[in-house]
Amino acid sequence: MLEKERGNAAQVALGGAGERARRQPLRQPSIKDIARLARVSHPTVSRALQNSPLVNPATAAKIRKIAEAAGYRPSAVARGLVTRRTRTVGLVVTTVADPFAGEVACGIEQAANDHGYAVFLANSNADAECERKMVQALAERRVDGIIVTSSRVGSDYLPMLAELNVPMVLVNDQYPGEFVHSVMIANENGSRAATEHLIELGHRRIAYVGDRSGYQTETERLEGYKQALAAAGIEYAAELAVHGDGRPEAAVAAMDGLLKLADPPTAVCCYNDMTAMGAMRAIRTRGLRVPEDVSVTGFDDLFFAKYLEPSLTTVRQPMRRMGQMAMENLLKLMSGEDSVAQVKVEAELVVRGSTGRAGANPGLKVETGGTRASGAGRRNG
Amino acid sequence: MLEKERGNAAQVALGGAGERARRQPLRQPSIKDIARLARVSHPTVSRALQNSPLVNPATAAKIRKIAEAAGYRPSAVARGLVTRRTRTVGLVVTTVADPFAGEVACGIEQAANDHGYAVFLANSNADAECERKMVQALAERRVDGIIVTSSRVGSDYLPMLAELNVPMVLVNDQYPGEFVHSVMIANENGSRAATEHLIELGHRRIAYVGDRSGYQTETERLEGYKQALAAAGIEYAAELAVHGDGRPEAAVAAMDGLLKLADPPTAVCCYNDMTAMGAMRAIRTRGLRVPEDVSVTGFDDLFFAKYLEPSLTTVRQPMRRMGQMAMENLLKLMSGEDSVAQVKVEAELVVRGSTGRAGANPGLKVETGGTRASGAGRRNG
DNA sequence: TTGTAGGCGTTATCAT
DNA sequence: ATGATAACGCCTACAA
Numbered sequence: 001m002l003e004k005e006r007g008n009a010a011q012v013a014l015g016g017a018g019e020r021a022r023r024q025p026l027r028q029p030s031i032k033d034i035a036r037l038a039r040v041s042h043p044t045v046s047r048a049l050q051n052s053p054l055v056n057p058a059t060a061a062k063i064r065k066i067a068e069a070a071g072y073r074p075s076a077v078a079r080g081l082v083t084r085r086t087r088t089v090g091l092v093v094t095t096v097a098d099p100f101a102g103e104v105a106c107g108i109e110q111a112a113n114d115h116g117y118a119v120f121l122a123n124s125n126a127d128a129e130c131e132r133k134m135v136q137a138l139a140e141r142r143v144d145g146i147i148v149t150s151s152r153v154g155s156d157y158l159p160m161l162a163e164l165n166v167p168m169v170l171v172n173d174q175y176p177g178e179f180v181h182s183v184m185i186a187n188e189n190g191s192r193a194a195t196e197h198l199i200e201l202g203h204r205r206i207a208y209v210g211d212r213s214g215y216q217t218e219t220e221r222l223e224g225y226k227q228a229l230a231a232a233g234i235e236y237a238a239e240l241a242v243h244g245d246g247r248p249e250a251a252v253a254a255m256d257g258l259l260k261l262a263d264p265p266t267a268v269c270c271y272n273d274m275t276a277m278g279a280m281r282a283i284r285t286r287g288l289r290v291p292e293d294v295s296v297t298g299f300d301d302l303f304f305a306k307y308l309e310p311s312l313t314t315v316r317q318p319m320r321r322m323g324q325m326a327m328e329n330l331l332k333l334m335s336g337e338d339s340v341a342q343v344k345v346e347a348e349l350v351v352r353g354s355t356g357r358a359g360a361n362p363g364l365k366v367e368t369g370g371t372r373a374s375g376a377g378r379r380n381g
Numbered sequence: 382m383l384e385k386e387r388g389n390a391a392q393v394a395l396g397g398a399g400e401r402a403r404r405q406p407l408r409q410p411s412i413k414d415i416a417r418l419a420r421v422s423h424p425t426v427s428r429a430l431q432n433s434p435l436v437n438p439a440t441a442a443k444i445r446k447i448a449e450a451a452g453y454r455p456s457a458v459a460r461g462l463v464t465r466r467t468r469t470v471g472l473v474v475t476t477v478a479d480p481f482a483g484e485v486a487c488g489i490e491q492a493a494n495d496h497g498y499a500v501f502l503a504n505s506n507a508d509a510e511c512e513r514k515m516v517q518a519l520a521e522r523r524v525d526g527i528i529v530t531s532s533r534v535g536s537d538y539l540p541m542l543a544e545l546n547v548p549m550v551l552v553n554d555q556y557p558g559e560f561v562h563s564v565m566i567a568n569e570n571g572s573r574a575a576t577e578h579l580i581e582l583g584h585r586r587i588a589y590v591g592d593r594s595g596y597q598t599e600t601e602r603l604e605g606y607k608q609a610l611a612a613a614g615i616e617y618a619a620e621l622a623v624h625g626d627g628r629p630e631a632a633v634a635a636m637d638g639l640l641k642l643a644d645p646p647t648a649v650c651c652y653n654d655m656t657a658m659g660a661m662r663a664i665r666t667r668g669l670r671v672p673e674d675v676s677v678t679g680f681d682d683l684f685f686a687k688y689l690e691p692s693l694t695t696v697r698q699p700m701r702r703m704g705q706m707a708m709e710n711l712l713k714l715m716s717g718e719d720s721v722a723q724v725k726v727e728a729e730l731v732v733r734g735s736t737g738r739a740g741a742n743p744g745l746k747v748e749t750g751g752t753r754a755s756g757a758g759r760r761n762g
Numbered sequence: 763t764t765g766t767a768g769g770c771g772t773t774a775t776c777a778t
Numbered sequence: 779a780t781g782a783t784a785a786c787g788c789c790t791a792c793a794a
Contacts, residue, residue: 030771041781076522078771080458081786096477097487106478109504121502123490141457141499163452248688277688307629307658309690411787422765459787462770
């Protein structure tokens with residue numbers, strides 16, 4: 001439409017209050033512009049726009065009308081500079097493309113948005129150095145707080161925390177320790193429940209396909225598995241506890257190794273749903289069936305779990321809710337409350353079609369899985 | 382000039398220059414603080430930190446050392462205020478928990494990060510009003526650009542674009558029209574390829590399970606399906622084209638309706654992988670098998686597609702790459718280049734186990750799917 | 763090579 | 779109820 005009229009739409013619409021054209025990236029109207037148009041001082045405009053009671057209702061209305069007409073939008077950056085609070089938080093994840101991280105991010109974003117906060121997204125790609133850089137970058141952006149999800153360098157945050165002096169909340173992170181605030185799932189309980197479920201179904205030879213060893217989440221889930229075995233008087237066999245990397249590809253290989261054992265397992269407890277997905281593929285590829293030949297459990301209850309064939313018995317994490325809780329904790333921290341600390345979220349076993357009685361191998365059965373779920377531990381959502 | 386020596390961590394660490402404690406949110410050191418410590422003026426510090434050649438290497442080194450020791454971090458907000466460029470972009474998605482959006486977001490974040498930009502995440506929850514609000518909020522944050530993914534109100538952005546005067550790039554959006562910049566997948570081609578594949582396998586009675594009707598992406602994919610039918614001389618049957626909502630739950634119901642037809646389809650072309658996942662569930666629930674009884678195709682090639690049983694034949698979208706392209710286009714737009722416009726990305730058929738010859742029903746066959754993929758259209762990644 | 767003097771768009775602190 | 783005036787932390791002239 002108009003070509004050289006760099007004067008922004010607002011000013012043009014108002015009758016060309018712009019004295020001279022700007023070469024700058026098209027300045028948005030400021031309170032000073034509005035003040036000039038309304039024939040008042042900028043502070044008055046500022047007050048009017050904040051619905052301050054200190055301003056005459058009539059002038060306030062007039063100012064708001066003018067601001068509206070001018071397409072005025074307050075600058076959060078200028079406000080942030082003077083108030084020293086940007087109403088911005090940083091979210092560090094390995095990658096949002098990961099379904100778990102996506103769900104958590106969704107919960108965080110929701111809660112943040114509800115409170116007028118914006119969320120900076122930072123992917124660390126599971127690289128510690130990169131992760132550190134991202135946190136630094138967030139600090140430069142002057143975020144009011146930071147949430148780190150599924151980090152593998154959680155312990156490194158303690159010194160950072162002190163240095164950056166920015167409130168932080170960790171979600172399912174590595175060694176949150178005593179000094180930081182966190183939201184964690186009850187890994188041991190969840191994993192134990194899954195394993196107990198398999199034991200109840202008569203399984204004795206139960207394998208575990210984990211994440212890379214050494215991480216807290218992995219260690220805790222493995223521990224839950226061991227606890228359940230011990231409680232049932234089943235001896236832990238090191239050959240049955242193998243490692244993947246939390247992704248299906250590695251799980252295929254790990255599971256295949258288990259199936260090649262002289263005495264292969266009849267059930268497998270997986271670190272997470274992605275791992276379970278890979279394990280199921282490995283089982284099917286060998287011509288075996290789930291759950292008739294091998295029962296499988298996951299962890300997370302990602303959206304696809306109930307749509308796998310058979311649908312996956314898994315341990316549910318309320319991922320969105322956890323994100324929301326993390327954000328709410330962070331909000332408290334940012335407002336000065338130093339009370340909240342470590343939040344432990346209970347995990348819930350969701351029994352579906354991928355687990356069945358040990359030795360229950362009714363020959364050729366085509367309709368595996370489906371909605372065949374026992375009543376126990378059904379999801380409440 | 383300033384009599385009140387605001388104490389801060391840096392100064393304290395450097396020898397306790399802070400006279401008295403502050404109740405403020407603990408100010409970070411500024412260039413002025415560094416200047417005082419280095420006994421130079423702030424502009425000199427500013428220049429030194431920007432590696433300006435206008436500053437004496439010796440003093441520059443000294444300044445950098447002091448800044449480092451003081452834990453100085455430049456304030457992006459102050460810089461943004463003066464430069465009028467925040468090096469920040471907004472990303473609007475329905476929800477990052479959606480795998481497609483997550484992948485695109487990942488690509489965007491990557492590219493943004495590579496260029497020193499930070500990404501604001503904004504979930505619209507598929508609500509037009511909310512989406513509009515998020516864009517306004519981003520404008521107040523003074524983002525340099527905005528990317529909108531899978532919006533259903535794409536056309537509404539034209540007026541917004543003019544009003545906000547912020548460069549925008551849309552990814553797989555609704556009616557991008559002539560005036561906005563976009564990255565779109567070749568929906569018709571992709572859908573046509575999938576349908577042609579089914580036709581080549583001998584199918585004649587091919588159904589289509591779409592998204593809610595009226596959206597451009599949906600319309601185009603349906604169109605591709607129709608084109609393939611027409612080219613093969615198969616008459617389009619309205620009863621075989623049904624609607625879901627892009628999510629598995631709705632697809633289960635839609636597919637079930639198709640299976641209840643007097644003359645049910647032997648193949649179904651689905652709007653996306655989520656829909657295909659639901660369709661497969663509906664098929665199995667009825668005691669039918671994929672692909673022996675019904676062949677299924679998806680669209681997207683989400684991470685789980687190859688792990689479904691049978692693995693899903695689908696049309697691949699290079700999602701991360703598309704996000705990256707969108708960001709790169711946005712970078713150009715933000716730097717003033719007004720050249721880039723509508724980018725169309727080719728879709729690639731990936732043949733896997735969920736599609737098979739029509740009428741090829743070899744009785745009870747347990748090992749469905751797996752890695753049984755024909756050579757045609759294999760992914761190159 | 764360095765320092766001085768604005769100004770970015772707000773809010774905050776005083777006056778009036 | 780309103781208006782000057784001064785920050786906030788940085789950058790960019792321009793002056794020295």
